[in-house]
Amino acid sequence: MEYIYEKQKELIILERIDSLLTWDKHTTMPKNGFRTRSEAESLIETISHKLLVSNGLYDSVRRLRKANLSKEEKAMVDKLYRRILKSRKLPEEFVGKMSKETSLAYGAWVEARKKSDFEIFKPHLERIVKLKIKEASYIGIKGHPYNSLLDHFExxxxxxxxxxxxxxxxxxxxxxxxxxxxxxxxxxxxxxxxxxxxxxxxxxxxxxxxxxxxxxxxxxxxxxxxxxxxxxxxxxxxxxxxxxxxxxxxxxxxxxxxxxxxxxxxxxxxxxxxxxxxxxxxxxxxxxxxxxxxxxxxxxxxxxxxxxxxxxxxxxxxxxxxxxxxxxxxxxxxxxxxxxxxxxxxxxxxxxxxxxxxxxxxxxxxxxxxxxxxxxxxxxxxxxxxxxxxxxxxxxxxxxxxxxxxxxxxxxxxxxxxxxxxxxxxxxxxxxxxxxxxxxxxxxxxxxxxxxxxxxxxxxxxxxxxxxxxxxxxxxxxxxxxxxxxxxx
Amino acid sequence: MEYIYEKQKELIILERIDSLLTWDKHTTMPKNGFRTRSEAESLIETISHKLLVSNGLYDSVRRLRKANLSKEEKAMVDKLYRRILKSRKLPEEFVGKMSKETSLAYGAWVEARKKSDFEIFKPHLERIVKLKIKEASYIGIKGHPYNSLLDHFExxxxxxxxxxxxxxxxxxxxxxxxxxxxxxxxxxxxxxxxxxxxxxxxxxxxxxxxxxxxxxxxxxxxxxxxxxxxxxxxxxxxxxxxxxxxxxxxxxxxxxxxxxxxxxxxxxxxxxxxxxxxxxxxxxxxxxxxxxxxxxxxxxxxxxxxxxxxxxxxxxxxxxxxxxxxxxxxxxxxxxxxxxxxxxxxxxxxxxxxxxxxxxxxxxxxxxxxxxxxxxxxxxxxxxxxxxxxxxxxxxxxxxxxxxxxxxxxxxxxxxxxxxxxxxxxxxxxxxxxxxxxxxxxxxxxxxxxxxxxxxxxxxxxxxxxxxxxxxxxxxxxxxxxxxxxxxx
The missing domain is CATH 1.10.1370.30 (Neurolysin; domain 3)
Incomplete structure (x- = not known):
């Protein structure tokens, strides 16, 4: 149990650090800070992801699901388990591809909106939609395929x-x-x-x-x-x-x-x-x-x-x-x-x-x-x-x-x-x-x-x-x- | 070679993140932010330290020291090697002890200075000096034992x-x-x-x-x-x-x-x-x-x-x-x-x-x-x-x-x-x-x-x-x- 508390703490602290990177980016960072900032954001994301999908954490959460737990502990272990499962369903290569596509698409969208030209954004959005359909099939929640995407937010x-x-x-x-x-x-x-x-x-x-x-x-x-x-x-x-x-x-x-x-x-x-x-x-x-x-x-x-x-x-x-x-x-x-x-x-x-x-x-x-x-x-x-x-x-x-x-x-x-x-x-x-x-x-x-x-x-x-x-x-x-x-x- | 470039990049980005944590702490953070902030600082430090002393990095740097390198590459590999060696010389338990002692000592120093009472700070400083003497003996640079501490800064x-x-x-x-x-x-x-x-x-x-x-x-x-x-x-x-x-x-x-x-x-x-x-x-x-x-x-x-x-x-x-x-x-x-x-x-x-x-x-x-x-x-x-x-x-x-x-x-x-x-x-x-x-x-x-x-x-x-x-x-x-x-x- 102590182990999963420790790992959850690491995950949450990494999220807090990521929030600071975001806050600073939008409130204080000088214009040219973006180069290192995007590297920093991606490093924190990688460290978090590796931690979340690690076999060590997965195994101990699975063991704990069979243990006799209080209501709160059970809710915690279950939620953690759902998060881990979801992350483990997405192949690392897929996550990398999505991250690359969206980072390119953002620039394209900014330009497209500025010029009011959908054609600039279209090929990017097509690739993203294709990836999202794939993501939905990896996650595999029953019912409409959109459920698997909605579930991430709600x-x-x-x-x-x-x-x-x-x-x-x-x-x-x-x-x-x-x-x-x-x-x-x-x-x-x-x-x-x-x-x-x-x-x-x-x-x-x-x-x-x-x-x-x-x-x-x-x-x-x-x-x-x-x-x-x-x-x-x-x-x-x-x-x-x-x-x-x-x-x-x-x-x-x-x-x-x-x-x-x-x-x-x-x-x-x-x-x-x-x-x-x-x-x-x-x-x-x-x-x-x-x-x-x-x-x-x-x-x-x-x-x-x-x-x-x-x-x-x-x-x-x-x-x-x-x-x-x-x-x-x-x-x-x-x-x-x-x-x-x-x-x-x-x-x-x-x-x-x-x-x-x-x-x-x-x-x-x-x-x-x-x-x-x-x-x-x-x-x-x-x-x-x-x-x-x-x-x-x-x-x-x-x-x-x-x-x-x-x-x-x-x-x-x-x-x-x-x-x-x-x-x-x-x-x-x-x-x-x-x-x-x-x-x-x-x-x-x-x-x-x-x-x-x-x-x-x-x-x-x-x-x-x-x-x-x-x-x-x-x-x-x-x-x-x-x-x-x-x-x- | 690519591996050590990647790992150096991670180490440097972690340092940059740590700088942001410090900058924000002293310029923007609300008073009660310190609780999570010190956890965040210590997590970044731990991740860096683990990376620096990892056997993977140590082994590849040692291999590269025997390879045929350009002048710049040699300087880089040598410097990295010196950093790794130094870190590996300090037992993890010792590093934890030092970190705990200094974090307690800081509070004691603030109070001691406020009350102008050396006695409040004395036991902390005694423990820190003892640890620094130990640190110098772990590092072991020749000549005066202080050389091993000075070398960290100069x-x-x-x-x-x-x-x-x-x-x-x-x-x-x-x-x-x-x-x-x-x-x-x-x-x-x-x-x-x-x-x-x-x-x-x-x-x-x-x-x-x-x-x-x-x-x-x-x-x-x-x-x-x-x-x-x-x-x-x-x-x-x-x-x-x-x-x-x-x-x-x-x-x-x-x-x-x-x-x-x-x-x-x-x-x-x-x-x-x-x-x-x-x-x-x-x-x-x-x-x-x-x-x-x-x-x-x-x-x-x-x-x-x-x-x-x-x-x-x-x-x-x-x-x-x-x-x-x-x-x-x-x-x-x-x-x-x-x-x-x-x-x-x-x-x-x-x-x-x-x-x-x-x-x-x-x-x-x-x-x-x-x-x-x-x-x-x-x-x-x-x-x-x-x-x-x-x-x-x-x-x-x-x-x-x-x-x-x-x-x-x-x-x-x-x-x-x-x-x-x-x-x-x-x-x-x-x-x-x-x-x-x-x-x-x-x-x-x-x-x-x-x-x-x-x-x-x-x-x-x-x-x-x-x-x-x-x-x-x-x-x-x-x-x-x-x-x-x-x-x-």
Whole structure:
């Protein structure tokens, strides 16, 4: 037993080191640091991989699976066993090939997007899709071949479970967005405040303030600045996030609240070095960022309190009702990362449908731009003007991340279920939010989600605290109530 | 051959990762990051050590030593062999013990210095000295047992070589300081400008400026802020340094120039991943920082150009002559890191004498405070008021760094020899410095020192570009000329 604790610790510490390499790369590293940095990243990955697939570890885990263990130990040994098995299924040569292909594809994608030329990216994506199909067959989870890829990001979740959930979500979201867009409030809306730009030091001051209020202590965290916001866990008591300043004040503010959700989670998982000490899936992690960003950070109660800070710091003076319309602006845009609570999941479902087709062979890479644009018209009523704002907008496929996108929608759904459950436990919670006091919320999340680590699969954790597994109803209900109030339809 | 290139690359990349762990720890890491950070540092160290002492690497290096190799390859294989042999001589248990002792000793030293209570540190230092004596016997370099410790920092250098060099240096420095201190200029000196404190952003602006002028490109470097300034090499094209802002403007400025010297060196060593791709010793590395900090950064020619920047940025208006006296202020202080070009090496020689005695058994740890204070009086004419400003002032011994101090003096001596040699090659170099143009100097250093990596031992590199090995005469001559001009004795 001691041996597998020691080896797990090594694996986790290597992950933390890798997080530091990433954090530094995006926040501090000088431009020319990339040469050694990519060597360093690949060395840490190789060392981890060798450790994970080593016969020594495999044998002792297999022995332990037959031993008499406590519930926690059993969960740990089982999770470790699943991780090892998965890694051992992928031949070393295959892993090397994938890593080489994706590193080449990234450069090609950057160029293709810049020139809005899909042809540059096409051969790379074709090779990656071929490799992902192969990967799925190596992993071999039953059902749709995509399950084997999805499982990497959302262990236990399947295509068969997701299809009806996403189908219902799509219908309801399209219906709701039509209602919003035909409302008088929508037609007369004006965006006057949230797109204003302010001094960065002032923006940072407000971001720090909201981060501290939600519960991030500076002795345990840092805020960095990078091209794209992210959260990275460098240690048991060291979780940091980044933001960026675009030309509108809500960008940095919203991403702060989003990343604070991730950071709070990672700071409150069990303080040890085992495979159970992190979140069990990307989806449940995203539920925390979405919960704080949307359910809290875009609510009337939140802005009842926080708008005075904005008024004071940025010397603007919007009315609460006006400001809420702006914060909850709905717009049928073509770009996922700029979209709102109504459209976001529709963008995800589009990608999910395409990924399924690519992996089961029903969609060919060469047809992607056309298929993308048609699906986009179905959602937004508009065709992208070019591939840069169409099929080339996301980096994920160039990195081989097939199965990642659904976790964004899963997280969003979980967030609404969590909010529901929280409101049942604390019917007056809106009063706390209006008073700028998030203590009860934070403690509920820590107790019911963060502190579980990955003792259970994500959906089981949700089931325990929300009474049921993945179900989009709470999300639709939440959106309907909120948007009906704001847009008065 | 390919195998040992690959393994060297792994070793070097691990060193670079370790540098990042250190850089981040001192510049960015939140307070509570230390828990995982020390685990990460120790894991990287363990992985490196295992790799270095592995039988596979040992056997292939031994085979290669008998092969027909180019001069460079032979130097590389020999250096790698020496490193491996040294590491294999230290039993794993011993290495673990040392690491544990020093990590405990550091905390004890911090507390002891804070309370100015040597008794707190004494038992730790006694254990460390005992271990260092043991280490010296494991390594077993001939001559004085201290040679085995010195060799770690200054390969090839010996106590037997250093004793006469330091003896001459001590006599000459004491003589020179007496002359300075009895001069009329010294007696009437006023410190009015260099201790002024200015806005940190302005100080940083000037530090960035001088760094860029000397030749550090921002695409290859970063300036961080940490408690103690240092330089860290994170990659072939990524070398960074830190500074700190004390309550006087010259602190950040001088340490910038010092660290720029280190940074320039590390950015211009051979761009590969072999044991020859770094500097051959701490002393020659320090020669670069001292050269820029003192020979250039405290010279009349430098300030002829740079004083106008100070005047403009900080809105002060000293005369050049006044300012030069301040920059080259001599003071018989008790603290090494606050001392000047005259006293610095005397502080080092004091520590060298004590280290020799501790390692050959002639000095007992319990007698250290008394011995320290007497030696200090011999140099400065003053007794320390307490052990915090006496024997407890340096962190080095708590880390087990015996043999490190001499490299500061060796570097200072080399710096003067280099300056001499440079002036012979470019008799009009002062004109360039006065014009703020360091191109020739930088290129000379790159060609004659940086680009050699550790193809030769440090002293051999100095011999090749200066015509002779370690010799304090150039330093004494440099000081005499400079201080005679300033202090008019």
């Amino acid at each position: 262990e236990g979740m399947t295509v068969e479970r997701l299809i009806p959930v996403f189908a219902k979500l799509k219908v309801d979201l399209l219906d709701l967005s039509a209602k919003v867009e035909s409302s008088e409030v929508y037609k007369n809306k004006k965006i006057r405040y949230i797109k204003l730009n302010f001094d960065r030091d002032k923006q940072m001051k407000v971001c720090r303030d909201v981060s501290r209020r939600i519960g991030i202590d500076e002795d345990f965290s840092r805020i960095g600045v990078s091209e794209h916001p992210f959260t990275a866990k460098m240690g048991i008591d060291d979780v940091r996030f980044t933001i960026n300043f675009h030309d509108n004040v809500m960008h940095a503010f919203s991403s702060t609240i989003h990343e604070v959700g991730h950071t709070l989670y990672d700071l409150n998982t069990p303080k040890n070095y085992t495979v159970l000490s992190d979140a069990p899936s990307f989806g449940i992690h995203e539920s925390q960022s979405r919960f704080w960003e949307n359910m809290i950070g875009k609510s009337r109660s939140f802005w009842k309190y926080y708008l005075k800070k904005f008024r004071k710091e940025f010397r603007i003076n919007p009315k609460l009702d006006e400001f809420l319309i702006e914060v909850n602006d709905v717009h049928n845009g073509l770009i996922r990362i700029e979209s709102d609570e109504l459209y976001y999941c529709l963008h995800i479902i589009l990608r999910f449908e395409i990924e399924l087709g690519l992996i089961d062979g029903k969609i060919k890479v060469k047809d992607l731009p056309k298929i993308w644009n048609e699906k986009m018209r179905e959602i937004t009523g508009k065709y992208p003007k070019n591939n840069a704002e169409g099929v080339l907008q996301d980096v994920h496929w160039s990195s081989g991340y097939f199965g990642y996108f659904p976790t964004y929608a899963i997280g969003t759904i979980y967030a609404a279920q969590i909010f529901n459950s929280l409101k049942k436990k604390y019917p007056d919670i809106e009063d706390d939010i209006t008073a700028g006091d998030y203590t009860k919320i934070r403690e509920w999340l820590i107790k019911n989600i963060h502190s579980k680590g990955s003792l259970y699969l994500a959906e089981e954790i949700i089931r325990q605290c929300c009474g049921e597994g993945l179900n989009p109803e709470a999300y639709i209900e939440y959106l309907t109530t909120k948007y009906r109030e704001i847009y008065k339809f | 390969e090839g250098m010996t106590v037997e070589r250093l004793i006469p060099v330091f003896a001459k240096l001590k006599v000459d420095l004491l003589d020179l300081s007496a002359k300075v201190e009895s001069s009329e200029v010294y007696k009437n000196k006023k410190i009015r400008y260099i201790k002024l404190n200015f806005d940190r952003d302005k100080q940083m602006k000037v530090c960035r400026d001088v760094s860029r002028r000397i030749g550090i490109d921002e695409d290859f470097s970063r300036i961080g802020v940490s408690e103690h300034p240092f330089t860290a090499k994170m990659g072939i094209d990524d070398v960074r340094f830190t500074i700190n802002f004390h309550d006087n403007v010259m602190h950040a400025f001088s340490s910038t120039i010092h660290e720029v010297g280190h940074t320039l060196y590390d950015l211009n060593t051979p761009k590969n991943y072999t044991v020859l791709s770094d500097a051959p010793s701490f002393g020659i590395h320090e020669s670069q920082s001292r050269f820029w900090e003192n020979m250039i950064g405290k010279s009349r020619s430098f300030w002829k150009y740079y004083l106008k920047k100070f005047r403009k940025e900080f809105r002060i208006n000293p005369k050049l002559d006044e300012f030069l006296i301040e920059v080259n202020d001599v003071h018989n202080g008790l603290i090494r890191i606050e001392s000047d070009e005259l006293y610095y090496c005397l502080h080092i020689i004091l520590r060298f004498e004590i280290e020799l005695g501790l390692i050959d058994g002639k000095i007992k740890v319990k007698d250290l405070p008394k011995i320290w204070n007497e030696k200090m009086r011999e140099i400065t004419g003053k007794y320390p008021k307490n052990n915090a400003e006496g024997v407890l002032q340096d962190v080095h011994w708590s880390s087990g760094y015996f043999g490190y101090f001499p490299t500061y003096a060796i570097g200072t001596i080399y710096a003067a020899q280099i300056f001499n040699s440079l002036k012979k090659k470019y008799p009009d170099i002062e004109d360039d410095i006065t014009a703020g143009d360091y191109t020739k100097i930088r290129e000379w250093l790159i060609k004659n020192i940086h680009s050699k990596g550790s193809l030769y031992l440090a002293e051999e590199i100095i011999r090749q570009c200066c015509g002779e090995g370690l010799n304090p005469e150039a330093y004494i001559e440099y000081l005499t000329t400079k201080y005679r001009e300033i202090y008019k004795f």
